[in-house]
Structure formats: C-alpha cells, structure tokens
Amino acid sequence: MRRLFILPLILLALLVLGVVTALFLPLSPAIALRTLASPEIRFALRLSLTTSLAATAVSVVLGVPSGYVLARHSFPGKAVLDTFLDLPLVMTPLIAGVGLLFLFGESGLGGLLSRWGIRVLFTPLGAVAAQVFVAAPIVTRSSRAAFESLSPRYEWAGQTLGLAPGRVFFRVTLPMAGRGILSGTVLAWARAVGEFGGTLMVAGATRFHTETLPIAVYLNITSGEMEVALSAALILMAAGVAMVLLLKTMGARPAAAIKENLP
C-alpha cells in the first residue's frame, strides 16, 4: 500500500523537477548574472516590489475589516456576497484584465479619477489596482478564517474588563488572529507579485514604465529574448520559494496554500 502510494509522489516530484530543470538548464550562470544586473530586469524588480507591497498594504486595509465583518456578523445575502468576493480568484487573468480596463478606462471610473488628477490607466498605479483585485480576496478569506477560529468570548471578556470595542479589536482580536492574517498576507503578496492579465491591460506593456517582472517575462518571450525572460522568471520563482518557506515557518498548512491559488 505504502509503496503503491509512493510512486505517484515520486512522479509528481519528478514532474516539478523536470519542468524547473528544463527551464533553467539552458541558462548559463554567467548570462543569468549579467541579465539579472541589466537595467531592464533591475527596473522590473524594483517596480514589482513597490507595486506589490503597495497592493498588499491596500489589500490588508480592505481585507482584514471585511474578513472580520464576515466572521462576526450575519446579514441577508452574506453567502452571495462571500461567493462574489471570491470571484477574482477563479477568473481567467486576461478576462479580469479586460474587466479592469473597462472599469478604469477613460469612459469608466478612470475618466472620473483622472479629472481629480489620479491616473490609473497606463500607469504603475494601474498595476497596483490590478494586484489589489486578486490579492484582497485572499486577505479577506484568510482573515475571516482566522477570526472565525477565535471564540468571541475573548472579546466579551475584554469588554467586561472595560476596553472600548476598538481597543478590544486591536489589543485582543487582532493579536490572536495575527498568524492566520499574516500567512494570508504573504500569500496575497505572492499573488500580487505574479499578477499579469490586469497589469497588461490596465497598465500596458510599456518598457521601463509599467514593466513588472511578469510583464518582462511576457515581453521577452514574445520577442524571443529567452535569457532575459528566464532571468525574470528566476527572480519570480525564487520569490515564490521564499514565500512558501516563510509560510511553512509560520506554521500554515500547505493545504491552505493550495486553496488560496498560490501562483
């Protein structure tokens, strides 16, 4: 029985190993290092870092309170709303991109925002918006689960001891749910770093302007610059591995990672 089940495990491991080796074997270390230091990749790395961190911060601000409401309160239409909020996780990236373009385009919300001087379309801000769209649902889901696993009795105890509701949240609830929220945040960050469809449509594929790492991979595969594409992919993959390791040390179960669609 055990031997029977080990075989699929080995096959699966070989498949992943095979893909990673096939991808990076043609890339000589010298070329990889040179490409990694190229201005294009350095720009893409910097832009990916700043946009994804900004998107993660926005996602936490939006997702943690949302998760709390969903965990602690019931209201009509909650199940519908809950399903609705998960939609970005299952949408085809390019369709999400087209939807975001329609929303943030000149004839949509984008026209209104640009009157106030906020340009989302064709700017790095567009990349942030696209990343929030896919990252915020992850924060919402994981913080909801974290809050749900906490008995409200702790909050009641805090209140009977004289803490105002706001302080109860920040001094009792949030610290206790912290680990769950943090692991959700790391996943959301990973998702934001890998976001592609929305960035392509809303921010565009402008080199040295809206060129995040996934856009750099796409542009360079299309123009046949495999080395540059693979170097960018190498950074993305290293970031992915680092994030998975981080999650593991935080004690999150791998099952959660699968459920949350880690790219």
Add this chain to the structure above:
Amino acid sequence: MRNRTISCCALVWVFTVLLSLFPAANGFAEELILLAGAGLRRPTDVLVDRFEQQTGHRILTAYDGGGRLITRIQASGQGDLFMPGALFHIEALEKKGLIRSVRPLVAHTAVVGVSAAAVDRIRSFEDLARPGIRLALGDPQAMALGRTARTIMQRAGLEKEILQNTVVYGATVKQLALYVARGDVDASIIGRADAFQCRDRMTMIPIPPAWFQPETIAVAVLQSSRHPDIAEAFCAFMASEESLSVFGEFGFLPLEK
C-alpha cells in the same frame, strides 16, 4: 436510481469523446494541424470550416503570435501547415529547411486607427504629432507592427513627436485595437484588418506606401507534415479566388501583382 442516471450519462459522455477521437470512421478523413497567426483568426475560422465540409478532413488550428508558433514548431517537430502574420517567420523556418512549399495569399498593411472620439482632431498622419494627442503603439521588440510603426514615423520625420505622444505600449495588436475602440487612446498604428474589424468604433487613415513594406500573408506546408498531399490541397484552397475574397471581407488587401 440516481446512480444509474449518472452512469448512463457517463457512458454517453465516454462514447461522445471516443467518437470525436476517431473522426476517421467515415473513410479517409485525416487530421491536419494548422499553426496560424492570431490576427488571422476570423477569416481562417471561416475557411477551415469550408475546407472541412468540402473534403471531410479535419484541420486543427492553433492560433498564436508568429514568434511563439516558430518556437512550437521547432520544439515539437510537428504540424502540417503554417500561416503566420508575416512572411518573415516562414523565411526563418525556410532557412532551417523546415518548409516544403509556400503560397502567398494576401497583403496586410498598416493604417492609423483613430478612435471615434478623436476623429475631429486626427484627420491626417501628421496630426499624430500634434501636442496633446494620446497614442498607443506596439512594443518594437515584441511586435512586428511595433517595428513597422517605428519605421513609418522615422520616414515621416515625426519620430520624436509621436514617441512623446505615446502613452502606452501593447504586446498584441488586439490590445492596441481595444484601447482605440474604447477611446482610452486617440489613435494607434495597427493592421488594416484589425481596424477594419472594429470599423463601427474607429476610422482608418491610410499611411503612404513609401513609408513601409506591407506584410505578405502566406501559407506554407511544413516538412514535418504527415499528409503533404492534403496540406498542398489546403494551400490551393486558401489561394483560390473565393477564399481570397473571404480574406477581403475581413479587411485584408489583395497582393500587388
């Protein structure tokens, strides 16, 4: 009871799948793989349908950018027919001895696609250089049309001004056409067929032919073809007057003789 319904459904499904796997049941029908440029999808879909009905053979079409199709042909060593959006991709495979025969079909020219909202501001190519105009262009490394656009503005002597007006670069021509059609930019340099297919939302301004070389769309039989005779028949079908007029309906122009 419910179980029986489910197993019945499953059986029917398995049967349909099996049937679709063996279309050859009706005699000599064969399956050919056509790798075609994504921009040629609409006329190609119509013509592939017609060919299948006339001959009973099946053509499986894979659409993608020319560069990625080449990668696929070389990596897999498979495929019968190749019809990219630019002759240059066929020539690249020809140099490697992977092409059996080539048949030119139609021309694909570049035009300025102008958004309906900007028609009063952009009436000529030179208007693209006016201050305040918002343009989208193809990435010159990733898109053949991006390179063509660069050549065009250099020959027009307006490269600096036009680049200054460019607010976004796209990776595919459909992306550029979408921006123009929705009015997110005022104009773009795109393929005539792409502008033509969105003609209810944009107008076209022709670009002087002296400024660029129109692309030739051609269909080639690959060396890897397992049914070269059927593949040749498909090429002849595509080059027939009737088929070329279908290309015309989607905005492609006849080749200059």
